[in-house]
Amino acid sequence: MKKILITGAIGQIGSEITVVLRKIYGEENVIATDIRMPSDLQLRDSGPFEFLDVTDEHHITRVMQQYKIDTIYHMAAILSAIGETRPGIAWQVNMGGLYNMLEAARQYKCKMFFPSSIGAFGPSTPMDCTPQLTIMRPETMYGVTKLSGELLSDYYFKKFGVDTRSVRFPGLISYETEPGGGTTDYAVEIFFEAIKHASYTCYLRNDCSLDMMYMPDAVKALIDLMEADSSKLANRNAYNVTAMHFTPEILAAEIRKHIPEFKISYSVDPVRQAIADSWPNSMDDSAARSEWNWKPNYDQAAMVNDMIVKIRQKIK
């Protein structure tokens, strides 16, 4: 039986994979950790929870030994917009934390996943149908840590045989937990504001295209990749994965099919707009499709419909 450690378990992805992994592998086999205590009762009471700061290597060792961990989902990270205001902290958490977890994976012979991002690309990357292997010169601290993280994960695989795996997630859309401090957060906020107030002021330009994915597909990508046959993973750190790409204007039009009175206006934040301008308009994820059968279930229409139904239930 697997013994799984999740870091950043209270974050946007962590909170959802904790629940799913506990269902698949058994509640007592999935140890959720974070630097915050969970307020979500389901997360707190459905299995072991530990306070864990990923920049503290001694504490990591204690938790690894206590639970005899063999699989790590390292989700703790600082997102792109916060990374630009606090680059030192972003480096410390994203790089220092990843180094510590890779060292733990090496020492305790674990399989390990860490999420890379569309943020690993930069302004000189081809923006449309961005290839798996291409120019990568990110200009944000977040992007620098994600690209360095991909290289470091490959290094641990080649040098020490650690079974590292990763995907370049696009913007992730979910209704359970807010992302917080990212550039793609508008695609979550817009739903809550549309349902509560029928209006939203967007901090990105109306025509700014970015890759996106609904959270159930992100969870599926993560689990499918971790279950895939290791010998087939030629591009293991990290795979382009996407499900859809749209602009704020296109998303607003899709929301209007459900909430006809919805209005969007724009007040562009130059920092987040510059970050978004340096990321792809749409990625080519054919390597993931051919090497481990990646295929999303939700397109734009299905995602928008489900988000609206679920948020209405949630805030009733």
Ligand code: SER
């Ligand atoms: N969603 C992330 C961000 O906007 C990108 O990986 O920072």
